[in-house]
Amino acid sequence: MNPRRILVADDEPNMLRVLKLQLQRAGFEVRTATNGKDALEAILASPPDVLVTDIHMPRMTGEQLCLELERQVPGRRFPIFVMTSMTDREHRRWTQGMRNTEFLEKPVSARTLIAKVEKHFEEPPCGGEPADA
């Protein structure tokens, strides 16, 4: 089986580094991006199995990235995990009607993230199925 590929987008280098390390240790192949624009380019070039993204990012926010993916990748099969905090609740409205998208409450625990991703591979959320499963 090919390693499951995760793309993590976060502008915080320390956060990116620790998530990458933890996910690698859990057996994922991890790519990283420090802004939404780079993440979008990476996805369009080669879609991952899972996208984990922060919201506050320069050049293209996580919200813009998700909306752009809805537009440019209509049959998106990979799930998106959006890392957000309680105070970002108003930012959640834009995901209405967006399938296969889930929020991860900050501070994000790598264990929780890995558990959620693993669960997704076992039983994909309604309306989507894991890519290359």
Add this chain to the structure above:
Amino acid sequence: MRNNRLGLAMLAASMAAVGLIVALLHSHGLLAIGDVPDIASIALPVFLLSALSYWMIRRETRLLSQLEARMEDVGKAYGLGEIDAGPATEFHRFVQRFDRFLQLMNAKVHELDQQGLEAQTASRLLAYKHEKAEAVLDAIPEGVLVIDRSGVPTFANPKVEPLLGVSRQELIGQPAQKWCSDKEVLSLLMRYAQAIDPAVHPAGIEFSPAGHPDRRTSVSLYPLFSPRDRATLFGMLVVFRDISREYLAKQAGAEFVAQVSHELKTPFAVLAAYSELLMDYRALPEVERVNAVNVIRDEVERATALVNNLLNIARLESGTLPIARQRVKVHDLLRASYESMSKNAQTKGVVLELKIPPDLGSARLDKELFRIAIDNLLSNAIKYSDSGGLVTLGAEPLEDQRMRISVKDQGIGIAAQDREKVFEKYYRSGSDEVSARGGHGLGLYLARQIVELHHGTISVSSEPGKGTTFAVEFEAQHARLEEVPQA
């Protein structure tokens, strides 16, 4: 016509008189009238002419009698009194009455003149009071509008014009629908215009004038009751106030809270993630363990710096930050700042350089506060420098016991439109390059506050893409601040 008749009567009377005289002269033999047959032939026409004259004179003098009767009536009405009875002839009485009538009229005219003058003065006074009241209303910094019960303005001061975007001419006497473009304001005005219950209460809303989303105006309504009858509502006082500044400050405050909460949460999220990583430290390679510990220390420092800046600003703004000025060796102060920031620079791959003449001398400063200002300038320069960039902390004495401290970097620079704003509280440039480097818009604001507290100035010069220099100038021996004994 009347004059002609009077003239005719006079002519007849004259002729009668001439006839009579001729007759008299003739009878006395003083006049010889050869052609006159006899005295009778003269006397008859004279008599007839006299009767005619008398009749005509009476007819004409009737008008005088009527006039006299009227004068008498007017005289009675004004208490002129009766004319003395006596031997006076009718004509004499008329003249008397006419004279008194003239006096009365004269007095009346004088009285009316007085009254007219008083009325004029009162009217001027009233106009002056009115103008004064309007001048007071005009001088009020808020827009003031008085509307009647039907919602039609009866008064508007000039400040209303820019706030509503309409001239006063367009307002006065016009129904609200004609000049009020904001639906909410219109609905508020109409609610009061149509209110039957006079127990209306002051009310207010805020709105942005059409086409000016960046501006904010508050509208407050106050009921106007009749001064004689407190139960009678005669209109509403509408006060418009430009609250754009407060609104922007509120918005900036809200953005600040969002920004600060993000800035505060980020180090804690990183701390949580790395401590979770370290829970399984036995399975971690040595390099990752060392890195995790370093990250934790850096993030704690980052959170502490932000919290300290926030607290210092709060204390500065509330005036509870004690200022302790003392003689400080500027060289030592800058060296301490340089050393504390070296680690930060090293982590980012930025070269930090200290360029201070050894004989820089001392200055009267609040050591702790001034350190915060310099630290903030340095951390700012390091933040906006790229790896390999050079940050120079320099200082030089100026004339008149003044001193200049500069922090120069080779970083991303500041766009011209952002240059003056960088010292504003919460201000952060919207550019991608700035957004990519976390910040909260407090460091430079705090630095300026501290420098100004020392009666100094802070300035910035920059070239985008080339670098930025912040310069602090102050009087080294200035002792106006509260002084404490040297520590």
